[in-house]
Amino acid sequence: MTIPTGTVTMNDIRTEYSLSGALALGSLYAGGSIIAAGAGGINGAIPSSGAISLNNFKGHSAPPSVLSSVEVQPAAKYSLIAGGRGYSYEGILHGFGQTYTNTYSSTIGSYNSNMASSIKTDSAQGSIISSPDLTVWGPSSGAIGTLRSITHLSRGGSQGVDTIVMIVESTGSNSNAGFTNLVATRSGMTTLTLARSSATYSYSSTNTTRIWVWDDPNYTTGTAQPFTYTHDSSLFPGGAGSGSANTTTTSRSTWTVS
Numbered sequence: 001m002t003i004p005t006g007t008v009t010m011n012d013i014r015t016e017y018s019l020s021g022a023l024a025l026g027s028l029y030a031g032g033s034i035i036a037a038g039a040g041g042i043n044g045a046i047p048s049s050g051a052i053s054l055n056n057f058k059g060h061s062a063p064p065s066v067l068s069s070v071e072v073q074p075a076a077k078y079s080l081i082a083g084g085r086g087y088s089y090e091g092i093l094h095g096f097g098q099t100y101t102n103t104y105s106s107t108i109g110s111y112n113s114n115m116a117s118s119i120k121t122d123s124a125q126g127s128i129i130s131s132p133d134l135t136v137w138g139p140s141s142g143a144i145g146t147l148r149s150i151t152h153l154s155r156g157g158s159q160g161v162d163t164i165v166m167i168v169e170s171t172g173s174n175s176n177a178g179f180t181n182l183v184a185t186r187s188g189m190t191t192l193t194l195a196r197s198s199a200t201y202s203y204s205s206t207n208t209t210r211i212w213v214w215d216d217p218n219y220t221t222g223t224a225q226p227f228t229y230t231h232d233s234s235l236f237p238g239g240a241g242s243g244s245a246n247t248t249t250t251s252r253s254t255w256t257v258s
Contacts, residue, residue: 002061005042008054016062025052036063064136066143069256072096072150075124076238078231081114081159087226089159091115094236096126097149100167104211107204111155111163111213126236129252137168139258144178145171145210150255152219152233159224159231164194164214169207176201179257182212184235186253192217192235 003012010023017034030046031037039046042059046052074095080088093101093115101108102120128134137147145168154162166182176196184192199212221237222230232238237251 002059003057005059008057013057064133066138066140067132067136068139069254071129071252071254073127073129073252074236075126077119079116079119083158090224090229090231091154091159092231092233093119093151093153094233094238095151098125098151100149101151101165104204107202107211114155139179145169152235161216162220164217166212169209171208171210174203181258183256184253189234192219
């Protein structure tokens with residue numbers, strides 16, 4: 001919502017900020033506990049000190065809440081990938097938003113070069129529980145952009161190396177910054193903490209997209225070896241795959257950025 005551009009009342013401000021009870025103008029200075037520093041409306045910046053009136057709030061909008069945690073219901077994708085001696089190895093591409101690993105293939109590079117495009121673009125893309133606003137993804141200190149994908153994929157000649165990829169669009173800048181850790185939790189699984197400082201960082205000018213890749217967190221189970229095909233993700237488990245099968249799993253995991 002946005003505060004009206006006509007007559008403004010205290011109730012308009014309460015509604016905009018989901019407040020209740022008594023509210024004094026002295027508590028509404030920019031940079032205080034309610035109004036963010038640098039906030040403004042159609043009449044310019046809201047004062048941070050000195051004279052202040054309801055007219056300063058005409059056309060003002062409260063910033064969206066930051067989304068720091070999501071619960072993922074993943075899609076589990078498997079692909080048979082040709083290897084040495086004519087054997088095929090089972091690759092995995094589990095998580096949500098896998099189509100973005102295809103959109104940014106040239107940026108991610110060798111990390112997903114073996115996975116067939118038909119698998120990366122398959123309609124099974126996983127989802128976020130409760131459909132939160134992904135445009136304000138980031139730690140409590142502030143949003144870093146629109147969360148598009150968190151995926152767990154395998155790579156290498158025998159698909160023996162696993163990789164976590166996080167793709168964030170509309171970041172507005174090319175900067176390896178904005179958060180400290182990405183943490184994954186799931187019932188029965190050891191918590192996985194991925195430090196931003198340990199990731200390989202890439203940037204695409206397309207949609208001002210920042211991409212972080214963590215190599216070999218060792219969160220796979222089973223084997224990708226020929227004739228067995230029990231390769232799976234501990235983060236987004238989907239059961240044993242079979243060739244190019246695409247399934248949806250209810251084994252959800254929670255991902256938090258801090």
